[in-house]
Amino acid sequence: MKKNIKIFTLILILFLFSPEMVQAQRTKSSTKGGELRKAEKGLKDNKYFLYFLDSSVTNFGSPEEKKLYKEASQRDILSQLLFLRFMFKESYKEVRKTQEQLVNLYSIALSRDIAMTKSLLNEIAPRVILKNNPKSVEYLRLGYRDQRLAAILMKMADNYKKTLYSMRLYEYVNAIKNAKHGKRYALLAMIESNLTHEQKMDAKYSDFVWIKNKITEFSPAEKKDHYSQIHLDNFYLTPESKSLYERIWDNPEIQQHEDYRRYLEESDY
Numbered sequence: 001m002k003k004n005i006k007i008f009t010l011i012l013i014l015f016l017f018s019p020e021m022v023q024a025q026r027t028k029s030s031t032k033g034g035e036l037r038k039a040e041k042g043l044k045d046n047k048y049f050l051y052f053l054d055s056s057v058t059n060f061g062s063p064e065e066k067k068l069y070k071e072a073s074q075r076d077i078l079s080q081l082l083f084l085r086f087m088f089k090e091s092y093k094e095v096r097k098t099q100e101q102l103v104n105l106y107s108i109a110l111s112r113d114i115a116m117t118k119s120l121l122n123e124i125a126p127r128v129i130l131k132n133n134p135k136s137v138e139y140l141r142l143g144y145r146d147q148r149l150a151a152i153l154m155k156m157a158d159n160y161k162k163t164l165y166s167m168r169l170y171e172y173v174n175a176i177k178n179a180k181h182g183k184r185y186a187l188l189a190m191i192e193s194n195l196t197h198e199q200k201m202d203a204k205y206s207d208f209v210w211i212k213n214k215i216t217e218f219s220p221a222e223k224k225d226h227y228s229q230i231h232l233d234n235f236y237l238t239p240e241s242k243s244l245y246e247r248i249w250d251n252p253e254i255q256q257h258e259d260y261r262r263y264l265e266e267s268d269y
Contacts, residue, residue: 035088042095042166043083046076049102049169054245055236056109056176059229060116065109066244072101073248074257081254082263094259099165106172110154110179117147117182120230123223124186128193136193143185150178184234187215187227194218208235 050073057069079094121143128136157171188205191214195203204210212231219227232239242250254260 032088035092039079039083039088039092039095042092042099043076043080045166045169046079046095046098046102049099049106049173050076051245052173052176052236053102053106053109054243055233055238056113057105058238058240058244059233060112061109061244062112065105065112068101068105068108069244070248072098072105073245074252074254075101075259077249077252077254078257078260078263090263096165097259099169103165103168103172106169106176107154107158110150110172110175113176113179114147114150114154116230117143117150117179117186120183120186121147124190128189131193133193136189139185139189139192143182143189146178146182146185150175150182153178180234183230187211187231187234190227191215191218 050069053069057065061069075094075098079091079098082088082091082094121140125140128140153171153175157168157175160168160171188211191211192200192203194217195214208231212228215227215231216224229239
């Protein structure tokens with residue numbers, strides 16, 4: 001009997017450590033490691049995409065944009081929860097779904113941002129041109145340049161392969177940056193055209209507070225609040241104590257999410 005047990009044990013050891021079994025274990029570990037890396041990279045990207053868009057949606061987003069932003073944030077939270085449970089494959093699937101939602105949201109927000117930049121430049125341009133201040137006119141030119149570049153970058157991202165979500169989103173990010181630069185140049189053009197010679201000597205064109213004060217001083221009465229909010233948004237800030245991103249994380253309401261309830265049922269989550 002003991003002899004049979006020893007033979008069986010030897011056969012089992014040989015089987016477990018056979019080249020085929022070792023290779024199978026390596027393949028399984030490699031697959032698991034690959035899923036982990038993909039999920040980890042995707043989660044990092046999505047956190048950036050959501051955080052970057054936060055001020056734009058908080059400041060100027062329509063109810064539809066805010067709804068889409070909340071849904072994408074909830075799915076991002078779900079993908080993080082799955083990752084923490086070592087469900088890397090499922091986590092990555094949710095990462096991809098989040099990015100698909102973000103592509104739609106970014107496209108809407110970017111279209112609005114580009115249109116807002118052009119509208120702001122067109123509002124300010126007549127007053128600037130009438131004063132014939134070369135530096136102000138140059139700011140205008142730079143603003144229109146960046147607005148146009150934002151539109152080109154958006155068109156490029158729109159025409160990437162549909163499923164290259166991350167690549168498209170990074171291009172949308174660059175486009176939004178350029179749209180914000182265009183708005184910032186528009187406000188600087190307005191300020192520069194109204195400065196006295198003495199004020200120009202002490203100008204601080206890169207100082208947030210100085211620009212804010214000059215916007216308040218030189219903006220038409222009916223535009224002061226609007227221009228001030230644009231200035232905040234250009235620096236990725238919001239006038240509220242908490243942005244939309246922070247409010248969602250304070251109360252994510254993820255139990256309302258259909259996929260969360262599905263994972264709860266399937267895996268005793």
